[in-house]
Amino acid sequence: YLPPTATNTSARLAGLRDILRARGVQAYIVPSTDAHMSEYISQRDARLGWITGFTGSAGTAVVTQDKAALWTDSRYWTQAERELDCSWELQRTTSIESIAMWIIKAVPSEGNVSLDPFLFSIDTWNSYSRALQGSGRTLLPLETNLVDQAWGDQRPPPSSSEIYSLPAEFTGSSWQEKVAGIRQQMEQHLQHPTAVLLSGLEETAWLFNLRGDDIPYNPVFYSYTLLTNTTISLFVEQSRLSGAARESLTSGCPGPLCVELQEYGQVSAHLRRYAQGNVTVWLGTEYTTYGLYSIIPQEKLLEEKYSPVMITKAVKNAREQEMLRAAHVRDAVAVVQYLLWLEKTVPQGQVDEFSGAQHIDALRWAQEHSRGPSFQSISASG
Structure with a gap:
């Protein structure tokens, strides 16, 4: 059975x-x-x-x-x-x-x-x-x-949606400023790493002020980054980059702030070539796979739980804090609108858990700058 x-x-x-x-x-x-x-x-x-x-x-x-x-x-x-x-x-x-x-x-x-x-x-x-x-x-x-x-x-096909730039009004720092800050941490580290490998999707999205929707409810896109003292390699499906995103990334070419775009599937081969030199690669062990880790000889690894990008992005700048507060206010407006709608509609006996979830999602979508919910609405009554 x-x-x-x-x-x-x-x-x-x-x-x-x-x-x-x-x-x-x-x-x-x-x-x-x-x-x-x-x-x-x-x-x-x-x-x-x-x-x-x-x-x-x-x-x-x-x-x-x-x-x-x-x-x-x-x-x-x-x-x-x-x-x-x-x-x-x-x-x-x-x-x-x-x-x-x-x-x-x-x-x-x-x-x-x-x-x-x-x-x-x-x-x-x-x-x-x-x-x-x-x-x-x-x-x-x-x-x-x-x-x-x-x-x-x-098997479902890979995402083909656009990867877009986050406007400067939301970030408080340009990607060039972020790269400079990470490179400064590399110079100041006792082991003087020559590169940082970024595997976490949120790391690359934050570093370059880019967003996507490859994973439901998460504004990220499939990518890797290898940031060295003098070069920047971004591994991503290049055809998906918006015109503005591509222009932003290549505005510093040629030079140390020029992003070299490579296809997503090339990261292993590129890392293997890079690891043949006199290098030290800094990586976060919490979210780097064994497959990538095993490419780099042990003596050329700098292993820490989290990369400098993950640590740095956890500390929000003044503009990011302002945006967080504003987002909560807009969400509160949607919740108050939803509660008012419930007061009017529930007595008519026309609301169930599913329709309630649909309605609050629609109210949130209607708010300025909305990119959708951060998780599927959890709706219950009783």
Whole structure:
């Protein structure tokens, strides 16, 4: 019996297992993250959801030739029971040790356990490596994502929406001033790094005063940045940059404030070439993937939890503080309008939770400078 809330994943698993066999892989680990360790992800990156049918925001799946299991925390147990079909085992824990123990039981000795290194943080990779050490199972990174292969042309396409410049009236600092500030921190650091690698989507968006909508409710776009003492490389889908954004980025050419635009997929190759020189790359380990981290020789790394960009952007300048307060006032206007609408409409018996959420969203959209809600409205009554 398959409940109506569950997805039949038999064909999806069969396709993935064919690929595993062809690759000589005995187990494949699928996380719920994207290549930037984002808290929220796009539908294109919802690999865990596609292979399992589970739509919760956190979890890990492992697929072998004859078994499949999902690990998630207690927030999602009931949801997982409703959404998983009979092909899946639900594991009510999230520890890497428990995942590794399951793998050791399911995979014969000398078997390969594979994953996409560009979807796992440095700490998570190291935890899997330690947990499987001495078990006879080999942790094998594969840069080709096998779920993407199985998903094929059914996978949602990448975003094609415009990447736009944030007007100076909102930022309080030009991107050139921000770059100069980060370079000053590089010079003042005891280890004198020659470059900063930015992997977090909000880092590049903040640094260049650019915005997009690649992830629902988040004004970011897929990108990386390598900022050196003398050069700036922005890895992004160039065709999506608005004319104003492109003009802003290239206004300092030639020179140290000239942004060299490269395609998003070129970051690994560029980083590999850069790391061959006499360099030190500063990165934030919290949101850099093991895939990028492993490209840079250990002796050329400056590892800190957060990059100087992430630390600097957390301290809001006077203009940003003013904009935050103004945004809260505009949102308060929308909420008051909504409460007035409820007072008039509820007695007529025509409001339910869904229509209420739609109405407050519309009121917020109508406010000046609105770019939409920061999360899906949570509407409840009773």
